[in-house]
Amino acid sequence: MSWWAIATLALGTYAMKAVGPVVLGSRTPSPALTRLFSLTASTLLVAVVALATFAPTDELGVDGPLIAGVTAAAAATARRAPFAIVVLVAAGVTAALRAIS
Amino acid sequence: MPGPDRTILRDALTISVAVGVIGISFGVIATGRGVSVLEAQAMSLFVFAGASQFVLVAGVGSSLAAAVVAALLLNSRHVAYGLSLAPVLRGPRWRRAAASHVVIDESTAYALAQDDPARSRQGFFAVGLLLFTCWQAGTAIGAAAGTAIDYEAFGIDAAFPAALLALVAPQLRDRTARIAGFAGIAIALVATEIAPRGLPIALAALGVLVGLGVERARR
Secondary structure, X not given: OOHHHHHHHHHHHHHHHHHHXXXXXXXXXXXXXXXXXXXXXXXXXXXXXXXXXXXXXXXXXXXXXXXXXXXXHXXXXXXXXXXXXXXXXXXXXXXXXXXXX | OOOOOHHHHHHHHHHHHHHHHHHHHHHHHHHHOOOOHHHHXXXXXXXXXXXXXXXXXXXXXXXXXHHHHHHHHHOOHHHHHHHHHOOOOOOOHHHHHHHHHHOOHHHHHHHHHOOOHHHXXXXXXXXXXXXXXXXXXXXXXXXXXXXOOOHHHHOHHHHHHHHHHHHHHHHHHOHHHHHHXXXXXXXXXXXXXXXXXXXXXXXXXXXXXXXXXXXXXXX
């Protein structure tokens, strides 16, 4: 590990996080832009969910307990379960399936 | 000004503790690969983006430069997050700049899921600050303890996508958002097979074009 690598990643990451709030902050974007930004954010979040479920190690893979846990969470979400319950359901189902396999 | 309500605090604590356990794992893995305790903590303090920290650590012993590129690509999604949060993070520029450091998947998703700007703000800061704290604590514990906690045994690796899914679900009531999401997933999964590390999530943003294209075609 090198401090140059850490500094580069830290500064680059911070710049990416901050460009929106710092540059845009005092102005309200148009409704069309606002929609574009939240649409992009939600699309990326959904993709992060999919990658974390189906490619947790950066390669496509079927991890049964993991997929089952996230699926159970999706079902709980569809049934309007509280957030904390959804998280616990996912962890619980995955842990239980791993324990018995 | 009243403090954040109990639901927000409870939710923030739930996700923060879960991700904090992943932080322990990061501390263990990083130091296991030869990263110093100080370097590991610096990464958690100043990068504060879990997946990219793991990617950078994976580059130790092989190509650190390639790992930096992959990590930056992976983190490009934070541009969209910050842009979507700009209306929520009001106030003087220095405060917006400071708050930006805790723009991450979880704080963004939580803020987007709220119905009004006040709850979005409270949620963003509750999740952002609590998770930051737990991430630092986890990293410190993992780096110092050096023994692996098998977080997969506790299903923590399922908790993270589950939390994001629960938070982004309200956005998916919109048809265009669903189409964009499916397209983004398809692009990301295909890209995982063929594209270099870090690129798949960046490419997933193109799903937005698909969603908007379908919407335009249906008019």
